[in-house]
Amino acid sequence: MLxxxxxxxxxxxxxxxxxxxxxxxYGAIKWNDxxxxxxx
Amino acid sequence: MPVSTPVLGIIVLIYLMVIFYLxxxxxxxxxxxxxxxxxxxxxxxxxxAVSYGATFISTSAIIGFGGAAGALGMGLLWLAFMNIVVxxxxxxxxxxxxxxxxxxxxxxxxxxxxxxxxxQSRFIQGFSGALIGIFxxxxxxxxxxxxxxxxxxxxxxxxxxAVLILTIIVAAYVITGGLxxxxxxxxxxxxxxxxxxxxxxxxTYIELGGINAAHTALTAMNGMVPxxxxxxGHLGWASMPALGSPIWWTLVSTLVLGxxxxxxxxxxxxxxxxxxxxxxxxxxxxxxxxxxxLMMTGVAFTVGALSNVYFFDNLGQISVAVAGGNTDLIMxxxxxxxxxxxxxxxxxxxxxxxxxxxxSSQFHTMxxxxxxxxxxxxxxxGELGQTINVTRISIALTILASVVLAYALPPSIIATATxxxxxxxxxxxLPMYTGALFWKRMTREGAxxxxxxxxxxxxxxxxxxxxxxxxxxxxxxxxxxKATLLTGTWxxxxxxxxxxxxAIITAIVVSLATKPIPVExxxxxxxxxxxx
Numbered sequence: 108m109l110x111x112x113x114x115x116x117x118x119x120x121x122x123x124x125x126x127x128x129x130x131x132x133y134g135a136i137k138w139n140d141x142x143x144x145x146x147x
Numbered sequence: 148m149p150v151s152t153p154v155l156g157i158i159v160l161i162y163l164m165v166i167f168y169l170x171x172x173x174x175x176x177x178x179x180x181x182x183x184x185x186x187x188x189x190x191x192x193x194x195x196a197v198s199y200g201a202t203f204i205s206t207s208a209i210i211g212f213g214g215a216a217g218a219l220g221m222g223l224l225w226l227a228f229m230n231i232v233v234x235x236x237x238x239x240x241x242x243x244x245x246x247x248x249x250x251x252x253x254x255x256x257x258x259x260x261x262x263x264x265x266x267q268s269r270f271i272q273g274f275s276g277a278l279i280g281i282f283x284x285x286x287x288x289x290x291x292x293x294x295x296x297x298x299x300x301x302x303x304x305x306x307x308x309a310v311l312i313l314t315i316i317v318a319a320y321v322i323t324g325g326l327x328x329x330x331x332x333x334x335x336x337x338x339x340x341x342x343x344x345x346x347x348x349x350x351t352y353i354e355l356g357g358i359n360a361a362h363t364a365l366t367a368m369n370g371m372v373p374x375x376x377x378x379x380g381h382l383g384w385a386s387m388p389a390l391g392s393p394i395w396w397t398l399v400s401t402l403v404l405g406x407x408x409x410x411x412x413x414x415x416x417x418x419x420x421x422x423x424x425x426x427x428x429x430x431x432x433x434x435x436x437x438x439x440x441l442m443m444t445g446v447a448f449t450v451g452a453l454s455n456v457y458f459f460d461n462l463g464q465i466s467v468a469v470a471g472g473n474t475d476l477i478m479x480x481x482x483x484x485x486x487x488x489x490x491x492x493x494x495x496x497x498x499x500x501x502x503x504x505x506x507s508s509q510f511h512t513m514x515x516x517x518x519x520x521x522x523x524x525x526x527x528x529g530e531l532g533q534t535i536n537v538t539r540i541s542i543a544l545t546i547l548a549s550v551v552l553a554y555a556l557p558p559s560i561i562a563t564a565t566x567x568x569x570x571x572x573x574x575x576x577l578p579m580y581t582g583a584l585f586w587k588r589m590t591r592e593g594a595x596x597x598x599x600x601x602x603x604x605x606x607x608x609x610x611x612x613x614x615x616x617x618x619x620x621x622x623x624x625x626x627x628x629k630a631t632l633l634t635g636t637w638x639x640x641x642x643x644x645x646x647x648x649x650a651i652i653t654a655i656v657v658s659l660a661t662k663p664i665p666v667e668x669x670x671x672x673x674x675x676x677x678x679x
Contacts, residue, residue, distance in 0.1 A: 110362030111221070113386040119224035123445045126231040130437020133236070134430055141244075141426025 155492055156302060162339075162496055163316065166332050166503070170320025173328025183325030183535055184256035184515060185421045190330055192428040196435035198330040198504070199419050201337030203234060203410065204443040205505035206293030206498055209344075211562040212444070214474035215402065216451030217466040217481075218376070220384035221365075222398050223451070227444040229407030235436040238411055243420040243429045245584040250421035252674055258414035258512075259520040261421070262576070265583040265672055266591040267664070271598060273525025278575060278602060279414050279516035284545055286568040287509040288552030289561045294502030295553065297495060310553050317503055318546050321510045322539050326422065329507045336500030341442055343497030346490055347482070348446040354485055355456055364456045371465060384452045393639045400641035401566050401615075409569030409643065412576035415512040447478070454481040475561060509549075514542030563615060566641070574601035574646035578654040586658075587669050593658030601650030608642035615639075 111117040177183050190198075216223040246261065255261040259279065263272025291310060298309035320328045355361035362385060369383030380392020388394040410416065423429060454466045454477055461484075462469060470476040482494050518538030523530065556564070578597045582589035609616045611623045611632045618630050631638050 110359040110364075110366060111385045112366050113383075115387040116221045116224065116385055119228055120221070120449075122228045123224055123231065123441055126228060126236070127437040127441035127445075130231065130236055130433050133240070134432070134434020134437075137427075137430035138434075139427060140430055 173324030192431035196432035197337035198333035201504035213447035213451035214477040216448040217477035276520025284548040287549035336504040513545035517541035574605040597654035604646035
């Protein structure tokens with residue numbers, strides 16, 4: 108996969124992208140959450 | 148491809164002028180202690196995310212760890228994955244939100260103060276402050292070395308002068324502008340780093356004929372691993388090292404776990420969660436932070452490993468050989484020979500920005516640790532006095548210590564010193580910090596015991612067992628006549644894997660054996676959750 112034979116490496120490579128995309132999705136979905144928590 | 152010094156000088160000058168403008172802006176906006184310490188708790192999410200990322204990623208991550216990937220291969224991508232999942236997602240969503248709320252409830256302005264107030268212990272605050280004040284100069288010293296080496300090489304000035312110039316510039320805006328100045332300049336520096344690294348990965352893949360072609364070429368080089376590395380378990384740059392071999396332990400325990408988990412308990416990063424006014428800012432920061440870190444460590448480690456293909460195609464040698472055995476030189480050598488001239492300028496600026504953004508936060512954290520946590524809270528028992536001025540003097544003193552270290556430390560120390568500091572923070576602070584946020588049953592005695600056990604177990608392992616530090620230090624040799632007290636695999640297991648579990652067990656056992664913290668205090672710490 109992706110020119111890499113060792114699954115332990117290409118899995119890490121793919122996971123890097125998936126986790127970054129996950130962060131984008133999380134931030135986008137929760138874009139306006141937590142707004143009214145300005146206690147104090 | 149060299150670039151003329153005057154052109155580079157002018158670009159660096161323009162960059163520094165913008166930095167000074169942002170520092171001045173921070174100075175103008177700093178009116179109260181809270182502004183100086185936690186940027187008034189109203190920082191914009193983009194600035195939070197990029198500032199956090201730029202502080203997290205220093206020259207050492209790009210040059211030091213990128214070079215390590217050049218030697219050890221793409222297995223380091225596991226660290227990049229950890230950086231995103233643990234360093235950004237878990238840090239912001241799980242630790243960040245609780246830290247922000249508790250910091251506000253307890254009116255804490257530093258990381259040690261948050262812990263001290265949560266456990267109602269001046270000792271915890273003072274000891275943590277002192278620990279940071281003593282060991283962070285080691286980490287700041289190596290970042291300074293990295294930055295100064297760049298200034299030396301590109302502007303053709305003496306290394307000693309470069310150290311001084313870099314220190315004075317960063318110190319000037321940290322001491323006057325506090326955390327607002329630090330975070331504004333970080334955001335600019337982080338944006339520069341993002342552009343620089345994006346160019347680096349695109350150029351590298353184009354140069355090597357595409358993503359698949361580049362990786363295939365690297366896989367094809369498996370047979371070229373030098374004898375010395377192969378003996379340690381190295382199976383090629385596109386493969387993980389042999390399970391359980393010395394290189395596997397270094398990669399997995401020191402680099403991936405040590406740095407990957409250690410980030411959660413970094414005082415200069417944790418304090419940033421207290422700079423935003425609501426959880427919304429933290430949610431939004433995740434969106435920026437994830438891709439930012441992918442672009443930093445993901446790119447550095449991939450390019451570091453792929454430099455082997457470039458050097459083999461062009462010079463018939465692998466990266467370590469081209470760099471003369473010094474992995475710190477792999478990335479600079481690769482960029483200088485493979486990238487177009489204009490990119491070299493951009494990348495040099497990227498590196499300068501990476502060094503300065505990390506340094507500024509280190510200076511700020513060290514100063515507040517000694518000035519606020521150790522001096523004001525521990526020695527003066529909370530008396531206000533001249534907190535900001537004392538902090539400013541402490542910043543100056545710890546900077547001095549870092550500069551002295553930058554002159555005194557040996558050249559190959561960069562990656563090691565980073566790992567030492569991250570590991571020490573994980574063992575000393577992580578169990579106590581996690582308990583503070585998520586385990587109401589954790590007691591003051593449990594926290595103190597875990598802080599002491601984590602700190603001293605970590606230092607003991609570094610001084611007497613972990614061969615990489617114990618052998619050059621020579622304390623074990625002098626006291627017991629043996630280079631390390633234990634032998635075999637133990638000598639390659641990182642302190643974090645021993646000291647952190649010990650500290651966690653201590654925290655749990657001692658907490659359960661001692662009297663719980665009064666409910667009234669817990670209500671104060673966790674007010675919102677208890678009410679709802």
